[in-house]
Amino acid sequence: MLGLVLGAAAGIASRTFFADAPQLLWIVENVATPVGQVFLRMLFMIVVPLIFGSVTLGVASLGDLSRIGRIGGKAMGFFFLTTACAAAIGLTLVNVIGPGKSLAPEVRTQLLEQYSGEAETRVGGGAVFGVETFVNIVPRNPVDSAARGDMLGLIFFSLIFGVALTQISQERSRPIIAVLEGLVDVVTRIIGYAMKLAPYGVAGLIFGVTVRFGADVLQTLALYVGTVLLGLSLQLFGVTGMIAKFFVGIPYRQFFGKCRALMVTAFSTSSSNASLPENIRTAEVQFGVPKEIASFVLPLGATMNMNGTALFEGMTVLFLAQVFGVELSLTSQLIVIVMSVITAVGAAGVPGGSIPLLVLILETVGVPGEGIALILGVDRILDMARTVPNVMGDQLTALVVARSEGATLRIAD
Numbered sequence: 324m325l326g327l328v329l330g331a332a333a334g335i336a337s338r339t340f341f342a343d344a345p346q347l348l349w350i351v352e353n354v355a356t357p358v359g360q361v362f363l364r365m366l367f368m369i370v371v372p373l374i375f376g377s378v379t380l381g382v383a384s385l386g387d388l389s390r391i392g393r394i395g396g397k398a399m400g401f402f403f404l405t406t407a408c409a410a411a412i413g414l415t416l417v418n419v420i421g422p423g424k425s426l427a428p429e430v431r432t433q434l435l436e437q438y439s440g441e442a443e444t445r446v447g448g449g450a451v452f453g454v455e456t457f458v459n460i461v462p463r464n465p466v467d468s469a470a471r472g473d474m475l476g477l478i479f480f481s482l483i484f485g486v487a488l489t490q491i492s493q494e495r496s497r498p499i500i501a502v503l504e505g506l507v508d509v510v511t512r513i514i515g516y517a518m519k520l521a522p523y524g525v526a527g528l529i530f531g532v533t534v535r536f537g538a539d540v541l542q543t544l545a546l547y548v549g550t551v552l553l554g555l556s557l558q559l560f561g562v563t564g565m566i567a568k569f570f571v572g573i574p575y576r577q578f579f580g581k582c583r584a585l586m587v588t589a590f591s592t593s594s595s596n597a598s599l600p601e602n603i604r605t606a607e608v609q610f611g612v613p614k615e616i617a618s619f620v621l622p623l624g625a626t627m628n629m630n631g632t633a634l635f636e637g638m639t640v641l642f643l644a645q646v647f648g649v650e651l652s653l654t655s656q657l658i659v660i661v662m663s664v665i666t667a668v669g670a671a672g673v674p675g676g677s678i679p680l681l682v683l684i685l686e687t688v689g690v691p692g693e694g695i696a697l698i699l700g701v702d703r704i705l706d707m708a709r710t711v712p713n714v715m716g717d718q719l720t721a722l723v724v725a726r727s728e729g730a731t732l733r734i735a736d
């Protein structure tokens with residue numbers, strides 16, 4: 324938290340006083356970014372062995388297939404519910420506040436020109452959604468999936484591996500389980516090292532962002548940014564916090580207090596995947612979620628459950644529709660909600676993972692896809708902010724599932 328505040332304050336101060344000094348750029352490139360990157364890479368580095376080890380073990384220790392199915396079903400049902408709720412909050416807020424209606428046409432043209440190049444590179448070849456999407460969950464080669472960062476493929480492989488492990492003789496499965504337990508212990512130790520680096524890494528990342536980030540773009544899009552941040556806070560402190568309080572029985576302050584390191588990690592890395600190690604640790608250590616539930620539900624959540632992203636997508640589509648004067652009927656808005664939920668499942672838990680999918684929704688409902696260029700300038704800050712409800716939604720799901728499975732949760736001192 325201190326790293327976050329100090330890094331941000333130093334960044335804002337440097338930008339204000341030495342905006343054009345070459346030394347500032349030098350510091351960003353040679354000090355702040357490298358420190359931040361090392362922290363980020365330490366986290367990314369362990370995601371693959373962590374997912375393979377913990378999902379396999381989680382599934383294997385859940386034992387029978389019916390329990391795996393039940394827990395997986397509950398988790399996915401809950402993901403779906405909270406994500407749809409988030410998208411609906413987003414759409415309602417944009418309809419009520421109407422941030423797109425107040426954007427001056429000349430600002431629109433200027434932003435479009437400024438960011439259209441970046442929009443092309445960020446969107447890439449565009450994403451396609453269809454039967455293929457589901458077929459692609461089954462990896463052709465799990466090592467290749469892992470290397471490409473296709474987490475869903477890796478999770479699928481680990482799931483099947485864990486299931487099969489329970490069906491062979493104990494004599495054969497025991498050594499594999501022992502190795503995987505050792506692997507997860509080692510990875511957990513590495514998470515400890517990474518978290519020791521966290522205060523510096525967080526400061527470095529946030530310093531780089533605040534120095535580079537022009538407050539001018541923020542001002543032109545202030546109403547849009549404010550509306551998204553309001554929506555994300557409602558989702559986080561309203562929906563997520565309240566469910567934790569009333570359905571899991573964890574007092575509001577303790578829920579957010581114990582998740583502080585997790586929220587700072589999500590905010591500074593903008594990545595659900597990078598926050599996964601800390602997410603699993605928080606569930607087990609701070610709330611006593613049983614290992615097999617945390618290590619099964621949380622990797623799934625990091626990949627599939629993105630409340631903040633769905634809210635952001637719904638809002639942005641409607642905002643851009645307002646800017647371009649496209650009237651979206653109630654049916655189109657419902658399509659936006661459904662597509663926001665589906666694409667939030669498909670988005671990768673990496674910085675800016677939802678941007679290519681956002682273009683897909685825009686095009687589906689007839690809003691120009693290049694409109695994305697309008698918001699790219701402020702996306703980094705919104706990305707950091709939406710990743711927090713994303714990971715907190717996963718944490719909540721682990722708690723809800725653990726509670727419903729009769730586990731006794733306890734809050735660490």
Ligand code: ASP
Nearest residue numbers: 594595672673675676677
């Ligand atoms: N950065 C987000 C995450 O990792 C994904 C996104 O919305 O772009 O959760």
